[in-house]
Amino acid sequence: MTLFEELRDDHDTQRTLLDLLVKTQGNSEGRDELFQKVKTELQHHAAAEERALYVPMMEHDSTQEKARHSIAEHHEIDELIETLESTDYSSSSWVASAQKLQHLVTHHLDEEEQEMFQAAGRVLSDSQKKELAGVYRKEMDAKRKN
Secondary structure, eight states: OOHHHHHHHHHHHHHHHHHHHTTOOSSOHHHHHHHHHHHHHHHHHHHHHIIIIIHHHHTSHHHHHHHHHHHHHHHHHHHHHHHHHTSOTTSHHHHHHHHHHHHHHHHHHHHIIIIIHHHHHHHSOHHHHHHHHHHHHHHHHHHHHO
8 A cells, every 4th residue: 555545544534533523412422432532543643644744745845835734734633622622522612613623624634635645646756655654554553552
């Protein structure tokens, strides 16, 4: 698998988890469990993705700005997760923030898949794409074990 295939698989997981999260109701065990899964998945993915995709992209002038933009979006996602953590699950503002998170993450994933992958594909060799897939998967596996 290439790095882009690995990332797409995890993007699909994130979309599914977020779809389920915004459908939860009130201060329930299910909402808490799903939110914790979403939070963990997004945090692990962002860290591994930055190492395997964005750091190599920053080494090239033509993709440096795109990589910085995506890292800034990861920071926005982190801030929204912090907002959700400090909001009561039964609050209507929690649902609004969860929907905002879903929109932000979905936008970010779509942008990566439609723009970032193509830009990175032009500067990374085929062997790098496969090697970086291993870097990403190893990082994700290590984070999931902790």
